[in-house]
Amino acid sequence: MCLAIPALVTDLSDDGMAVVSLGGVTKTISVALLDEVSAGDYVLVHVGYALHKVSEEEAQRTLALMAEGGLLDSELAEIGEAAS
Amino acid sequence: MKYVDEFRDRALAEKLSAAIHAEADPARDYNFMEFCGGHTHAIFRYGVQDLVPANVHFIHGPGCPVCILPIRRLDDAIELAEMPGAILCSYGDMLRVPGSKRRSLMSAKADGADVRMVYSTLDALAIARANPDRQVVFLGIGFETTTPPSALAIRQAADEGLENFSVFCNHVLTPAAIRHILDAPEIDPEQAVRLDGFLGPSHVSTVIGSKPYEFLAEKYAKPVVIAGFEPLDVMQSVLMLIRQVNDGRVAVENQYTRVVTREGNAKAQELVDDVFELRPTFEWRGLGWMADSALAIRDKYARFDAEKRFPISEKTAREVKSCECPAILRGVKKPKDCKLFGKVCTPENPMGSCMVSSEGACAAYWTYRRAETLAEMALEAAE
Ligand code: SF4
Numbered sequence: 493m494c495l496a497i498p499a500l501v502t503d504l505s506d507d508g509m510a511v512v513s514l515g516g517v518t519k520t521i522s523v524a525l526l527d528e529v530s531a532g533d534y535v536l537v538h539v540g541y542a543l544h545k546v547s548e549e550e551a552q553r554t555l556a557l558m559a560e561g562g563l564l565d566s567e568l569a570e571i572g573e574a575a576s
Numbered sequence: 577m578k579y580v581d582e583f584r585d586r587a588l589a590e591k592l593s594a595a596i597h598a599e600a601d602p603a604r605d606y607n608f609m610e611f612c613g614g615h616t617h618a619i620f621r622y623g624v625q626d627l628v629p630a631n632v633h634f635i636h637g638p639g640c641p642v643c644i645l646p647i648r649r650l651d652d653a654i655e656l657a658e659m660p661g662a663i664l665c666s667y668g669d670m671l672r673v674p675g676s677k678r679r680s681l682m683s684a685k686a687d688g689a690d691v692r693m694v695y696s697t698l699d700a701l702a703i704a705r706a707n708p709d710r711q712v713v714f715l716g717i718g719f720e721t722t723t724p725p726s727a728l729a730i731r732q733a734a735d736e737g738l739e740n741f742s743v744f745c746n747h748v749l750t751p752a753a754i755r756h757i758l759d760a761p762e763i764d765p766e767q768a769v770r771l772d773g774f775l776g777p778s779h780v781s782t783v784i785g786s787k788p789y790e791f792l793a794e795k796y797a798k799p800v801v802i803a804g805f806e807p808l809d810v811m812q813s814v815l816m817l818i819r820q821v822n823d824g825r826v827a828v829e830n831q832y833t834r835v836v837t838r839e840g841n842a843k844a845q846e847l848v849d850d851v852f853e854l855r856p857t858f859e860w861r862g863l864g865w866m867a868d869s870a871l872a873i874r875d876k877y878a879r880f881d882a883e884k885r886f887p888i889s890e891k892t893a894r895e896v897k898s899c900e901c902p903a904i905l906r907g908v909k910k911p912k913d914c915k916l917f918g919k920v921c922t923p924e925n926p927m928g929s930c931m932v933s934s935e936g937a938c939a940a941y942w943t944y945r946r947a948e949t950l951a952e953m954a955l956e957a958a959e
């Protein structure tokens with residue numbers, strides 16, 4: 493539950509929500525905790541909220557490491573499994 | 577270095593390992609507590625312990641929100657789930673944790689309660705909107721990273737006039753717990769753990785910054801390095817801690833500068849402050865009651881506070897006998913010191929919270945160190 497996944501912001505809406513691409517999965521998350529976000533930014537996503545901006549390089553590095561450790565799959569499964 | 581292959585950047589891992597070996601003084605021990613379960617997990621998954629000399633010890637701290645929720649509060653959550661017409665929403669990790677009489681949210685669900693796993697408070701809000709005639713309670717747990725999302729959900733519910741949504745708040749604060757561990761020897765010498773430094777929380781610090789840990793250096797003379805969750809981050813942070821210890825320096829250093837600042841995320845902090853206030857005292861599993869260590873929902877949002885809204889009966893919680901989770905969470909015992917480990921207690925059939933969450937110490941030992949731990953236990957039993 494403590495992990496955060498870097499994601500690419502692809503689209504922003506006015507209500508503090510954003511569409512991100514997360515390891516190939518598209519997901520709507522909240523960016524209300526961040527001041528300035530634009531499409532093309534990478535953000536650290538934790539339980540559906542962007543906590544922080546990260547550089548693209550950092551994002552790629554983290555994603556690669558998470559994928560290698562098998563962490564990405566379990567996190568993505570958790571996002572997918574959750575009730576809606 | 578059998579585990580080094582696991583590292584993405586093998587060369588860097590080897591270099592860091594060599595530097596740690598070269599700089600660690602063989603004449604002394606280094607006891608470092610990693611507060612976060614995320615660090616515990618990284619250390620085990622990548623075998624970091626095998627890449628550092630034997631006199632560098634990792635002490636696993638209480639930093640797993642699932643593990644430290646006291647059974648009493650979990651029993652309360654189960655009671656909320658069982659209210660007629662209620663829907664209880666929870667992060668997935670919580671569902672299998674055994675409460676009193678080994679009942680979990682999962683077993684409550686099997687008995688007919690409407691318990692739903694959510695990934696986000698956003699999902700819980702959506703469930704409330706879709707079910708206006710039901711009471712939707714979100715089980716809020718976690719440290720400073722999951723608190724802002726709970727705060728936002730409460731604000732959102734207030735803005736929308738979503739009257740059937742509430743939060744059962746169990747949010748806790750990391751600095752208070754660290755302070756408590758350091759004060760423990762004064763209160764009870766039995767509980768003393770020798771600590772030479774801390775690996776500070778990473779994602780928690782993205783929210784609150786590194787500043788709240790400065791008291792550790794100033795008041796307790798303990799070095800702190802805010803460390804990222806990746807194995808190379810952990811190794812680099814260990815090296816930074818060893819250097820501080822060797823130089824006799826005490827400071828809060830930030831290894832995770834690419835994400836963490838001294839001030840943290842001001843917007844998230846303001847939001848949390850608007851919605852929550854300090855609880856005078858809160859019980860942590862293993863650490864007991866601690867002053868100013870948790871948050872409650874402010875009165876102005878009382879109608880979104882499940883504790884104020886619904887009657888919760890005062891019950892006495894029952895710990896599983898012989899489960900050593902409490903001592904493990906304080907860093908005074910290891911999973912091998914629990915008679916139940918691997919025999920009665922496994923991730924499929926957990927007896928305590930440390931075995932449920934993947935960030936728990938027992939689960940980490942089970943996944944990555946099972947054979948060694950069971951062998952050690954057999955040896956100690958034979959002695
Ligand atoms: S092995 Fe199981 S029963 Fe023993 S301390 Fe760990 S979680 Fe508790």
